[in-house]
Amino acid sequence: MRLPPLKALPVFEAVARLNSFSLAAEELAVSQSAISHQIKQLETYLGEKLFWRSGRTLTLTDEGRQYLDGIGTALLQIERVSEQLLGHEGARLRLSVFSSFAVRWLVPRLPDLQRQYPQLELALEMSSESPVLSDRVADCFITIKPASAAFSYELLYTERLFPVCSQDYWQRMRRELGWDAQAPGADTPALTPEHVSGFPLLSTHSIFDKAAGDWEAWYGTVNQTIPADARLQHFSHMLLALEAARFHQGIALTNDYMLSTRKDSGDFVRLPGHAVMTGDTFYFAWKTSRRHERGIQMLRRWLVDEAILGGLRNE
Structure with a gap:
């Protein structure tokens, strides 16, 4: 069996993972020159350059990246098998x-x-x-x-988006829509896209990688477009839009896991409107x-x- 210098393999993995000779030396409790020696020995054995060095910048070569994929897995398997035999x-x-x-x-x-x-x-x-x-x-x-x-x-999970707002904002919506005078126990009417556009729409850019892409998709599900007079407020991430909804700033589109069994999920109301699949x-x-x-x-x-x-x- 012809093996590479085995002592050099965990050194190579540490340098590649930390992207630094000095940090690898610190982690392995050896000198930086010892790290350099092990890497040079491995490169000599393989006949391939594993890292590109430019000043303080260190990057893996294509060969180094390919070698790391195999070596990383092998070292992890050795560690885990050894732990099993040791009774850990x-x-x-x-x-x-x-x-x-x-x-x-x-x-x-x-x-x-x-x-x-x-x-x-x-x-x-x-x-x-x-x-x-x-x-x-x-x-x-x-x-x-x-x-x-x-x-x-x-x-x-297969993701879908549906409209939500805060409990307080839902009461405000019901008042403005004239639904607060409903008889106790009466079913809430379906919230149409026309109803929704009368309130601020909190939009998340990251879902469809475009401004208002989430609301465009939601309206598109029922073959409509966002009304020209709709008030849109833009956020980069769903977490931000949901926080804005929590503080009564409008209607956000969110998904199931964002409201799943969190204690604060009761702060929100899922509005009686349709959902859209994100893909x-x-x-x-x-x-x-x-x-x-x-x-x-x-x-x-x-x-x-x-x-x-x-x-x-x-x-």
Whole structure:
């Protein structure tokens, strides 16, 4: 068996992950010159340059990136197999997740995860909508783009948007629409797009990557356009638009997980209007080669159970 210099492999992984020779030296408790020596030895063995160095800037070459993908996975597997043989029952996982999903859905549920699986140590990594699916980024992901054939995917949620406002603002709307004089127990009339356009529309840019894209889609579902006289207030993120709605500033479009079992979900009213599908589907993703790892399977089962219990996914 012809192997590369094994001592150099964790050094290479640390330098690539931290993007720094000095930080890798600090983490591994060795000198920076020792780090440089190990990397040079590995590059000599492979006959390939693994890093480009320009002043203080350090970047992986294409060959270095390809090598890291394989080495990172191998080192993680060695670590986990060794822990199993040593009798260590704990499981450590890094989960890459979107900010809104983490803040509104996942974080409030973490105490339940810890009670059910106390041996699972979960570290959350904030991600963009299109995280790079790689072991060097995280051990598993919540993503809307199942693009990598090396990963397996479990459905969690198919996104839809519906209009909401605060409890106080809903009472104001009912007064302005003349619905506050309804007999007790009478059904609330359907809220039409014409009704909605009479109030400020709180728009989220990030959903459709364009100003008022969410409200354009909502009106488009019933073959209408946003009225020219509609009052639009723009926000970059759904979290911001929902906060504005909480403070009685108008009507926002939000989704199911943003209002799922949070204590403050009672601050909002889901208005009696139609919903629009965004086209985004949320998946839990993990590298197929790591499918037997205990921690990944515990987290997968828990996420699916919670998604079903919270109404995000059908059983």
